[in-house]
Structures are given as C-alpha cells and as structure tokens.
Amino acid sequence: MTNSNTAAAMSDTTSQMSGEPIWRILTGFGIFALGVFLCGAVGYYDPQDPSLNAATGNDVSNLFGMTGAVVADLANQILGWGGMLGAFLVFAAGLKRMLLIGKPSASNWGLGFLSVLAASTCLASWPIPNSWVLATSLGGMTGDFLFGLARLPFAALRVPYPDVVAGVAAAILSFFLLTRAANLENRDLTRLSRLFFRNVGKLLALLLLPLGPVGRWISRNMVAGVEKLKSSVSGLVGGLFNRERDDYPYVRGAITPDADDDYGYFDYSKSQREAEQAEAPREADTKPETKAQPEAPRTQRRQRRETPKAPRVNKAGLPSLDLLVTPPARTGTVDEHLLLERAEHLMRILNEFGVKGRITQVRPGPVVTLFELEPAPGVKSSRVIALADDVARSMSAISARIAVVPGKNAIGIELPNKSRETVYLRTLLESPSFNDGKQNLPMALGEDIGGEPVCADLAKMPHLLIAGTTGSGKSVGINAMILSLMYKLPPEKCRFIMVDPKMLELSIYEGIPHLLSPVVIDPKKAVTALKWAVREMESRYEMMSKAGVRNLAGFNEKVEELKRTGGRLTKEVQTGFEADTGRPVYETEEIPLEQVPNIVIVIDEMADLMMVAGKEIEACIQRLAQMARAAGIHLITATQRPSVDVITGTIKANFPTRISYMVSSKIDSRTILNEQGAEQLLGMGDLLYMASGGKIKRLHGPFVSDEEVGQIVEFLKSTGEPDYQTDITEEPDEDPFGGGGGGGSPVMDAMLGGNEEADLLQQAIQIVVRDKRASTSYVQRRLKIGYNRAASLIEQMEDMGVISAPNHAGKREILRKAPGEED
Incomplete structure (x- = not known):
C-alpha cells in the first residue's frame, strides 16, 4: 500500500471519528471494561471460592476478588461453560463499539444472547467430567432446561440417539447465530472449513505413515476422501450462511469471487487481479506432467488469450507498437478496509441528507470508484442526483457524478480516487477487444470504471460528435482515435479529410499517405470539402447501384470477385445532347476494379465553421450524416462550445453516438448528452460515452504524447507520399446565371x-x-x-x-x- 493511500485511510478514519457522537466511544469503553471484567472473573472461577451458594472460609482466588467470585459462580450456575462465551462476546462488542467499527445494531446483541443460550443447550448434552462439582450439567440450569425441551421432538419421533441429535442441532444453531452476530460471511466460513479439513487430512496422513505401504495407501485414499468432504462441506457451509449484511449499509459479498477465493471482496481491475495471481500460482501448476495435463487455471487461460501478437509492419505500411511508450506496470493494490470506510462514510452523508438505502456494491477502478446505492422504497432518483455537489463537498472530493445504473434498481455514485492511474494508448491497442478482427474501423476509446479496455467500431456508430472544454483531453482523445485507425488500416482502406480551423491540433498529420487533401485550415475551403464529400457520396451510391450491392463493403467484395472471374463493371455517363432532337447522349464507361477506401472526415472545431457558414455546414453535415454510412464516409466532429447554435437540433438528431469530455455547465452537458453529469468529470481524458442506444458509460481516455504522434507520423511519411485530390478544396465551375450554389449537386442546391x-x-x-x-x-x-x-x-x-x-x-x-x- 502506498504512502498516499495510507494517509488517505488515516484522514478518512479521522474524519469519521470527528463526525461520530462521543457517547458511542464512551459507552463502547464501558462495555469493553465490563467484558474484561467478565472474562477475568469467569476465567478464574474456582468452586472453592466463597459465593452466594458456597459459604466457605477459604481465601478468594478470583482475579477480581469477592465480586468476581460471585459473578463467576452465578455465570456457571446459570449458563455453565457457556458463560465464558457470553463474557467474550461482551468484550468483543465493546471493543468494536469503542473503535467505531461497523454500524451499531441492537439485533447483534440479541443474536449473541441467543447464541450463548444455544451453546449452553449443546453443552448440556455433553458427559459431565469428574472435575465438575456443580449439581447442573456443563450448560448450567439454562442449558438443562433448554436441552430438555430440545430433545422432546426427537424422542417423540423416535429418532435414534435423541440426546446426540439435539446437541448437534443446538451446536449448529449456536454457530449460525454466532456468525450472524459477528458479521462473518460466506467467504470467511468457506475459508475456515477448507483450512480445517486441509489440516485434518494432513494430520491423519502423518499418523498413518508409520504403518508402511498399507498406511500410505490408506492415507492417500483418506486424503482424497477428506478433499471431497472438504468441497462438499465448504459448499454446504457457504450456501447455508450466504446472506446479505443487514446491519451494514453495504454488502461485501456483492461480487462473486473466483473459485480459489484469492481475491478481495471488490471487483477491482483485471490487471491487478492477474498480477496478484501471477505472484501466487495455484498448486495445480506444480503437478507432474507424466499424467494427462489438467485444464489450465482460469488466470493462465486468460493470460494466454490476452497475450498480443508481436506487431509487424507489412507491405501496407502499418506502424509498430514500439513507436508508442511502454506503459509502466500497475502495481497498485486495493485497500479493502479503506473502501469499506469510504462506503460507510458515504452512507452516513446520504443519511444526513435524508436519503435512505444501502450500498450494495463497490467497484474501484484506475481513476474513480463506483458505489452502487440501492435506495429505499419511495426515494426519488432525481433527489439523489441533485445532491452531487453536496456529496462531493462532504466527501472532500473534487467532484461526484451520480446517475442511475441502467437495468438495475441502483444509483451509481462515482467518486475520484486519491491517486489516479494513467491509461496509455498502447495498452488499448494490445487488448483483445481491439485485435479481435470483428470491427471494420476500430477505435480505442479508453478504459471503463473497472479498468477494462473499451473499443468501438466507427462503421457502426456511424458518426461521432465530441464536446469538451480546453484541458479536458478532447484533442488527445481525437489523436488516439485517429492513430487507432492508422494502426489497423493502410491508406488503401482508409483515407482522411482533416479540417482544423485552429491550425494547431491536426496540422501535425500533414503529409501522411492517408490524407486525401492537405489539412484544411480555411473555413470556406472546409465548406467546399464537405460539398465534395456529398458529391463523392452520391457518386458512390450510383456506383453501388450499378454493381447491385448495398454498402461499400459489399462493393469491395464484388470487385474482388470480378477480379478473380475476369468480369467487368460498367456505368452509363451523359456526355451531351443530340443537336437535332435535344435528347441526352450517354456513353458506357468502365468502372475500374479497384478497392474503394473508407473516408473519415475529422473536424476539430465546429464552432468556427458554424460562424463562417452555418447554413451550408449544417446542410452538408445533415446530408452526410443521413446517408453517408453505406458509402463508407464517416464524420468525427468536435467542438469546445456545445451550445445549441453550434450543435443544432438537425446535427444532434443525426449523431446518435456522442462523447462528452468535461464541460463547463449542466446546460452544455444536456446539450450534448441529453442529461447532466459531464460537468462533474475530472478532465484529462475523463469522458462520458453515449452509444447509439442512448446508454451512457463513463470511460477514461488514453494518453498519447505529441512525441509519440510525431514518431508515428514520421514513420507513415517514410512509407509513401500522399496522393492528394486537388478538386476537394476547389469550387466546381458554375454558370453565374444558372445557379448551382450547392457545388454541382442538385440535392445540395435545393438544401442550400x-x-x-x-x-x-x-x-x-x-x-x-x-x-x-x-x-x-x-x-x-x-x-x-x-x-x-x-x-x-x-x-x-x-x-x-x-x-x-x-x-x-x-x-x-x-x-x-x-x-x-x-x-
């Protein structure tokens, strides 16, 4: 655990103590002192000491004198040996209350008292040793009375050995009540049962070894039998005592641990779990290989599946991952105690604001920790969401984001970690989700709250709208998306048109072979480029119609098929009119059998373009967003100011996939995402990702430095020269008396x-x-x-x-x- 985390734990504990009423500490100290007295008095019990039932003239040998002797005699007369269990429970309850551990609950006292009574009942069934001088059994008068009642139903049913059955039933009941009072859980009980049977098996094997080969044979079979019994009893105990903790405002067992129970109660990041498993390999790995190989442990299977293949540079000129910085190993561990304290502290704060409920799950991640609150019946989610600023202030956090968890009766409260981890682009590019080959235009977006890589397919989006203020990580995120495409697709499959009115962010890509034109910095030329994209889209639709396909992927497959079979692909083009009749003249033109690349148009700042030519930009973007998906043309637009005059209703309706980095106000957040929350982000790549279905997910965008971008650009430049199309930023020739304000497209003429x-x-x-x-x-x-x-x-x-x-x-x-x- 790092020093920062230790200091954070101390600060959280201090804040908790300062907020607790002093009476709880004082009463806890009193109960603790009473427990010490009871344990000492009962532990030093001597039947020869003078008491209410024995008027002897002997000296008092009890640790606490005459008072201790009287209390010890009463405890043994009433509860027998169960009095020692009761004294210990009072001691533990006082210590827990004095140290402010857990939430006070009167039910724990009742459960502890019932556990003592059940233990006395069980002790009453035991044979009485010669050293026991009292007239009662080992369970005292209470145990005798309860044992007599407990054995009646078994005797009436003619159960064999009713005394033994009643004693075992009382022992199980006592153990069950004791675990409830002590807040033990399925995980703890399973560990205890496994440890018990493991040691019992080893002990029996050692005792039988002196018998020679017969002893070794018996020990092997006995150990195997004990192992089977261990698994059965572990599952039985775990199922019997599997429950939720009603006395705490959270549930530690909300996340199912792995089979070997090597992990904590929290669903922390996969990289941390794998690092811990690598340090502590399972016993199955040490088995000899002479027999058939057993199934590999889950961790090893996952590691083999996630091991990326070595990056290679093929003839298409894809860059190597070595151009990116190797991320440092994540060695941070999860402090479960600190997370439990934060959960309790958060629940107390919510109670102070009148929000009732319980925290059912805690999910720490690289940047934030998610606390899932299950509100009590009648609590409105809007009321809890409105407390985001107050919760952040009370938790001493920079910000807090509160939103409903989709598909669950829970409200997610996201609080930043004391120290955040950096997400690197190389980590995402090495992940299986990026390299599974299922995505046509894969883009690395970041890691989710649990640290899992998240990649998306631009072809399915099919367009992306991005918003974020200065310093929110928006430009770094755009660079990561562009580099993701360049790492997967050569220039023959993906081309770019980059519009950068600020002349700073995208100009670094000038000269790479993926560009269709130089980086556009003039807003007027940007309008021309968008009009060219509309004409290109219509041309591709006509070409796909002639080929009888529905999208660009189908057209490229048709081209490959015609190349194999030697077929041709033609289209009719109008070349003029007949002089006599005025009818149009058409000629058959052969379409080249070449792969048509996808086109990604990246616009870095929409606000500048909307100020210069708002109507034309909106018309072009609307046209492309509505129809360009099948033609393989996709838009990535970004803006610093997500106001309604920049992101108009028309643009917003045609961009179902949106990303919001940190924005300045709730109004901007509602403009881009239709709900608040983006104003509570932490900046530096922290984002909210809304997929086309409307579900919003919090991600942490990857970091890529300018030096890394420069190295990749230099590598791409060395693979070839760009093949620019000069007509992209040039207005087509128009008849000044004939109109054509749309740039040659009749549909655009009508729209504009x-x-x-x-x-x-x-x-x-x-x-x-x-x-x-x-x-x-x-x-x-x-x-x-x-x-x-x-x-x-x-x-x-x-x-x-x-x-x-x-x-x-x-x-x-x-x-x-x-x-x-x-x-």
Whole structure:
C-alpha cells in the first residue's frame, strides 16, 4: 500500500471519528471494561471460592476478588461453560463499539444472547467430567432446561440417539447465530472449513505413515476422501450462511469471487487481479506432467488469450507498437478496509441528507470508484442526483457524478480516487477487444470504471460528435482515435479529410499517405470539402447501384470477385445532347476494379465553421450524416462550445453516438448528452460515452504524447507520399446565371437554396433592365423581400456588369439592354 493511500485511510478514519457522537466511544469503553471484567472473573472461577451458594472460609482466588467470585459462580450456575462465551462476546462488542467499527445494531446483541443460550443447550448434552462439582450439567440450569425441551421432538419421533441429535442441532444453531452476530460471511466460513479439513487430512496422513505401504495407501485414499468432504462441506457451509449484511449499509459479498477465493471482496481491475495471481500460482501448476495435463487455471487461460501478437509492419505500411511508450506496470493494490470506510462514510452523508438505502456494491477502478446505492422504497432518483455537489463537498472530493445504473434498481455514485492511474494508448491497442478482427474501423476509446479496455467500431456508430472544454483531453482523445485507425488500416482502406480551423491540433498529420487533401485550415475551403464529400457520396451510391450491392463493403467484395472471374463493371455517363432532337447522349464507361477506401472526415472545431457558414455546414453535415454510412464516409466532429447554435437540433438528431469530455455547465452537458453529469468529470481524458442506444458509460481516455504522434507520423511519411485530390478544396465551375450554389449537386442546391437564389437573381435582373430603376428599395418592393437580401442582389448585378457602381449622388446606370431594345 502506498504512502498516499495510507494517509488517505488515516484522514478518512479521522474524519469519521470527528463526525461520530462521543457517547458511542464512551459507552463502547464501558462495555469493553465490563467484558474484561467478565472474562477475568469467569476465567478464574474456582468452586472453592466463597459465593452466594458456597459459604466457605477459604481465601478468594478470583482475579477480581469477592465480586468476581460471585459473578463467576452465578455465570456457571446459570449458563455453565457457556458463560465464558457470553463474557467474550461482551468484550468483543465493546471493543468494536469503542473503535467505531461497523454500524451499531441492537439485533447483534440479541443474536449473541441467543447464541450463548444455544451453546449452553449443546453443552448440556455433553458427559459431565469428574472435575465438575456443580449439581447442573456443563450448560448450567439454562442449558438443562433448554436441552430438555430440545430433545422432546426427537424422542417423540423416535429418532435414534435423541440426546446426540439435539446437541448437534443446538451446536449448529449456536454457530449460525454466532456468525450472524459477528458479521462473518460466506467467504470467511468457506475459508475456515477448507483450512480445517486441509489440516485434518494432513494430520491423519502423518499418523498413518508409520504403518508402511498399507498406511500410505490408506492415507492417500483418506486424503482424497477428506478433499471431497472438504468441497462438499465448504459448499454446504457457504450456501447455508450466504446472506446479505443487514446491519451494514453495504454488502461485501456483492461480487462473486473466483473459485480459489484469492481475491478481495471488490471487483477491482483485471490487471491487478492477474498480477496478484501471477505472484501466487495455484498448486495445480506444480503437478507432474507424466499424467494427462489438467485444464489450465482460469488466470493462465486468460493470460494466454490476452497475450498480443508481436506487431509487424507489412507491405501496407502499418506502424509498430514500439513507436508508442511502454506503459509502466500497475502495481497498485486495493485497500479493502479503506473502501469499506469510504462506503460507510458515504452512507452516513446520504443519511444526513435524508436519503435512505444501502450500498450494495463497490467497484474501484484506475481513476474513480463506483458505489452502487440501492435506495429505499419511495426515494426519488432525481433527489439523489441533485445532491452531487453536496456529496462531493462532504466527501472532500473534487467532484461526484451520480446517475442511475441502467437495468438495475441502483444509483451509481462515482467518486475520484486519491491517486489516479494513467491509461496509455498502447495498452488499448494490445487488448483483445481491439485485435479481435470483428470491427471494420476500430477505435480505442479508453478504459471503463473497472479498468477494462473499451473499443468501438466507427462503421457502426456511424458518426461521432465530441464536446469538451480546453484541458479536458478532447484533442488527445481525437489523436488516439485517429492513430487507432492508422494502426489497423493502410491508406488503401482508409483515407482522411482533416479540417482544423485552429491550425494547431491536426496540422501535425500533414503529409501522411492517408490524407486525401492537405489539412484544411480555411473555413470556406472546409465548406467546399464537405460539398465534395456529398458529391463523392452520391457518386458512390450510383456506383453501388450499378454493381447491385448495398454498402461499400459489399462493393469491395464484388470487385474482388470480378477480379478473380475476369468480369467487368460498367456505368452509363451523359456526355451531351443530340443537336437535332435535344435528347441526352450517354456513353458506357468502365468502372475500374479497384478497392474503394473508407473516408473519415475529422473536424476539430465546429464552432468556427458554424460562424463562417452555418447554413451550408449544417446542410452538408445533415446530408452526410443521413446517408453517408453505406458509402463508407464517416464524420468525427468536435467542438469546445456545445451550445445549441453550434450543435443544432438537425446535427444532434443525426449523431446518435456522442462523447462528452468535461464541460463547463449542466446546460452544455444536456446539450450534448441529453442529461447532466459531464460537468462533474475530472478532465484529462475523463469522458462520458453515449452509444447509439442512448446508454451512457463513463470511460477514461488514453494518453498519447505529441512525441509519440510525431514518431508515428514520421514513420507513415517514410512509407509513401500522399496522393492528394486537388478538386476537394476547389469550387466546381458554375454558370453565374444558372445557379448551382450547392457545388454541382442538385440535392445540395435545393438544401442550400442555390436554385432559389439564382431564380431570384434572374427576376431582379429582368426588373432592373425592363424598368430602368436600379435601387435597393425598388427591388425590395417588387420582389417582396428583405432589405439585406435586396442589397445583396444589387451588389451581385454590379459584379456581373448589369448595372454600374453608384455615382456621387448614389444613382446607378443600367448597362444591359432589354430584349428587343435597339442599341
């Protein structure tokens, strides 16, 4: 355990003690003192001491004098040897109360008292030794009376040996009640039973060894029998005493441990569990190999399955994992006592705010710890969620996130750890979930609360919307997503269009072979690039329609099939019109049998683009988000300011998959995720991931440094030159009188209003040329439009040479003649 964790445990204990009423400590000390007196008095019992039942003239030998002798005589007369058990229970209860261990419960006292009575009943069935001088049995008067009642039903049923059966039943009942009072659990009882039978078997084997070969044969069979009995009794004891702790506000056994019970009660990270198992291998590993090999232990099977293959650089030029920093080994252990104290402290705080319930599960992770609260009936979850800031303040935490756990009657309370671990990108790229080959466009998103790697398929998202303030880890997360794709897909399978208005975050990727165009930093060219993506999407849809496939993956498979069979793939292209009839002329053009790559468009800052060309950007993104999935075009957009004017309802509706890093307010959190909680994140890669189903999961994003990104970029540059397409950022040629504001796509023209603007401009030209009046107010009145729009039309006509610039008086000349007018 590290010093920081020790200090945290001490600080938590101190805070707990300062918050406890002093009367509990004082009463606990009084009960503890009473227990010491009872243990000393009963332990030093001597029948020859003077007491209420024996008026002897002997000196008192009891440790506590005459009072101790009287108390000891009464305890033995009433409870027999069971009085010693009762004295010890008083001692343990006082010590526990004085040290503020657990939650006070009156039921424990009742269970302990019943356990003493059951023990006295069992002792009453024992044979009385010669040293026992009292008139009662070993169970005292109480034991005699209860034993007489206990044996009656067995005698009436004519059970053989009713005294023995009644005594055994009383012993089991006493043990059961004692475990309830002492808060022992299934795990503890199973360990005790295994330890008992293990030692009994070894002892019997040693005693039989002197008998020679016969003794060894008997010992081998006896040990095997004892092992079977151990397993049976362990399961019986565990099932008999498996319960939930009602006196504590949490359940330590909420998480099922492994078969060998080598772990703690908490579901901590898999890497830590494997590290502990590696240090303590099981006995099955040491068996000789002469016989058939037994099934490997679960830990070894998991380690073999999770061992990544050595990274290789194939002809496609995929980078090696050696370019990434090797993460340090995680050696941190889970302090169960500290977690239990935090759970108790949290439950007390919730009780102070009037929230009743119990904590059923504690799940520590690399960054935060999740406490699952099962609220009492009638407690509203919204009331508990609203206490996030108060819980964080009371727990001395930076922040606290409270949300309903989907699919369970529980509310999750996430509190940051005293010391957080860093999640590295290399760890995720080596994980089985990233290398299982089931994902077409795998992206490493991070680790969940339990430390398990989480990867997602961009092809299934199919677009991703990201929000986060400065310093939240958003840019590092985008770099990790981009590098994840580059580690899996060569340029022939995945190409990028990167838009970086800030000119800082994505410019480092300039020159890699995955790029379709240089990194776009001009917002106006970004609009052009998005229009090109729309045209490319429509072209791919036409191509897939001709090939008879439904998506890009099917088209690529069709291409491979035609290459094997020697087939052809053609499409009809319009080349012009017939001079006589005006009918369109088509030519058959052969489609190259080449693999069509996926295109990932990464936009680093949406707010800048929306300020420059909001309507055009929104129309393009809407068009791509609605239809580009089947064409293999995917969007990753990010913004620092997730306000409604940036993430509009249209954009939000078409991005079902979203990621929110830390944001500044609850309003921003609701804008991006439809619920609050992102404002309570810790920053530095802490995020909330909402999949397309609407379920929100907390992840911790991976860290990748600028040096690592630079090394990978340099490696990719060394594998080949980029093949840029110059038409991506260039506007297509348009007819100034014919419109086409959408960049050549009829659908985009309609969405952006290009045809409407062109028709309106033609009407304005006709009005001005015919009426010989070129003023903004006249065009406004005739076309019934706004002043700004009319002024824009006047400026366009001036640029086109229809009218002249205004003179000193503000009047303009008409430079174009009306149809039929003589020069």
